[in-house]
Amino acid sequence: MSAKKGLTDKQLDGLKELGNVGTSHAATALSQVLNQKIMISIPKIIPFPFKNLGGGSQAVIAGVMVPVLGDLAAKMVLLLPRHTTIKLASIMTDKPTTERQTLTDMEYSAIKELGNILGGAYSNAITEFTGLLLMQSVPELILDLAEVVLAEIARDFKTDNKLICIISEFFDLDKSINGYVLFIPDQASLEVILRSLKL
Numbered sequence: 001m002s003a004k005k006g007l008t009d010k011q012l013d014g015l016k017e018l019g020n021v022g023t024s025h026a027a028t029a030l031s032q033v034l035n036q037k038i039m040i041s042i043p044k045i046i047p048f049p050f051k052n053l054g055g056g057s058q059a060v061i062a063g064v065m066v067p068v069l070g071d072l073a074a075k076m077v078l079l080l081p082r083h084t085t086i087k088l089a090s091i092m093t094d095k096p097t098t099e100r101q102t103l104t105d106m107e108y109s110a111i112k113e114l115g116n117i118l119g120g121a122y123s124n125a126i127t128e129f130t131g132l133l134l135m136q137s138v139p140e141l142i143l144d145l146a147e148v149v150l151a152e153i154a155r156d157f158k159t160d161n162k163l164i165c166i167i168s169e170f171f172d173l174d175k176s177i178n179g180y181v182l183f184i185p186d187q188a189s190l191e192v193i194l195r196s197l198k199l
Helices: 009-034 082-093 105-130 146-154 187-196
Strands: 044-048 060-070 074-081 134-136 140-145 163-171 178-185
Touching: 009 044, 009 082, 009 105, 009 163, 009 178, 009 187, 060 082, 060 105, 060 146, 074 082, 074 105, 074 146, 082 105, 105 134, 105 140, 105 178, 140 146, 178 187
Parallel strands: none
Antiparallel strands: 044 163, 060 074, 060 134, 060 140, 074 178, 163 178
């Protein structure tokens, strides 16, 4: 959807509040895992897939995709620049940071588990906020060019769906850690969410 794409201002505000609740819980979970303060930006409602990702389509990023099931079908996605991916992997595995493009098997598992933790926090927050029953499936991780990662995220959605994305940026105090948390419902699930919010 474009910023509007059939949504009223009231619906946009409701979705932003939903995103704020979900991302706040995810940021709290991340702060606990990393033992440092993580802050978040105000959520935005934008079309998905989108093009203007920091670093451009050829930047190497990590995407942790957590399928959300239950009363709706969606994906919670953690997008990380390469430098943040390596730093988070180092913190979670208690290993020195190294400059490289790939992850070890242990680091790969650690970043997937981080996505799992944040996905659970986000889903639980939405359940509390809307009353909808959400369950998360096994997370997937892809480390590749941004355009490849975004295409993979969109793969399971029907091509005729006009997808929206609720997106927030998170970061630490010195911006050495930053990334994005996305919640992407399919078209039918967006209607379910709006009804649950009485919008």
